[in-house]
Amino acid sequence: MEPCPTPVRPEAIVVGGSAGALNALSTLLADLPDEFTVPMVIVLHLPRRKPSVLAEVLSAKAGRPVREPQDKEPVSSSMIYVAPADYHLLIDQGRTFALSVDEPVNFSLPSIDVLFESAADVFGARLVGVLLSGASADGARGLKAIEDAGGTAIVQAPEDAAMSAMPNAAIALCEHACVLSAKEIREHLLRLAGSDRA
Template sequence: MMPPTMQAVVIGASAGAFDALSSILPSLPIGFRLPVMVVVHLPPDKRSLIAELFRQKCLLAVEEVEDKEPIVRGTIYFAPPDYHLLVERGGTLSLSKDDPVLFSRPSIDVLFESASDIFGAGLIAVVLTGANEDGAKGLRSVEVAGGTTIIQDPKTAFVPTMPEAALRSCPGARILTLEAISLYLREV
């Protein structure tokens, strides 16, 4: 059976996120055909510079999501501080002020679960370094929907708590180094 056509990538990261994402996102080539939605745990009370910083490092367009923004292929979207990021039917992204999940807003679980509902087997979900268990439940929902699940090798993570929790939730996920994740995405 042929694998489904991949439609989107979702990535979640927390402590150590900037360095981990710096190993992956700048390597995505011009012409990369998938949208990439990223949740990084950020302080809720400060303006985030993460989209600006990656805009300078990446070949692809980089945006901080605005509510009801249409999803465009080959664009990297970052959740803004203090908002959950969700994928909606009809190809748009939405923002929510619903309660924090595992003390986090934006929550990786919220993004992964909403994206798995829309993209199903066409979704690639990646859990990177972090200090809590956010992302584990969402990664499981991607697996159940038939999507591809990838976890940063906990031995290489700045903080292994999040990848270890994801691995307990999805023992069948691919365990890859940052370099291998970057290579995998470039070959999709």
């Protein structure tokens, strides 16, 4: 297992997960301190064609607003964004969001790979990618793209995840991924973001 690096302060954090990831997300976001200002963008696999209450659920955990971004909206500091159901969420070169109704990727819409790969193109080494519990391989290729761009790749430890398929797929692809429990991921993100409450 790679030791987790402590690179320059990231400009964005992208997080992906599927089955079982909500518990890990709740740990990551619990009562975030005010000084945690790095924007966080989350893709969680959601039931198709149903309204999502994920933003409201996560907002209650984080103690700050969580919302679905609009097309062409700039990525703003201190914000937590979640991908809307039935859209791929991308980050464009102008550091603005883009919504796409292209075909599912890895049977998923939104797809974690789509977000991770687009964010890697924009933020490069100043990006942190986090892949949590899930039952598919979505996100592994995107996390590899983040690693290849010089960013930091973090995977929830398979033994800590409710569903280990997604973490295992990422570990197999990403040579330098940090493998941590959800609690350790939270502590690491707080350190990277410059908080003293790690």
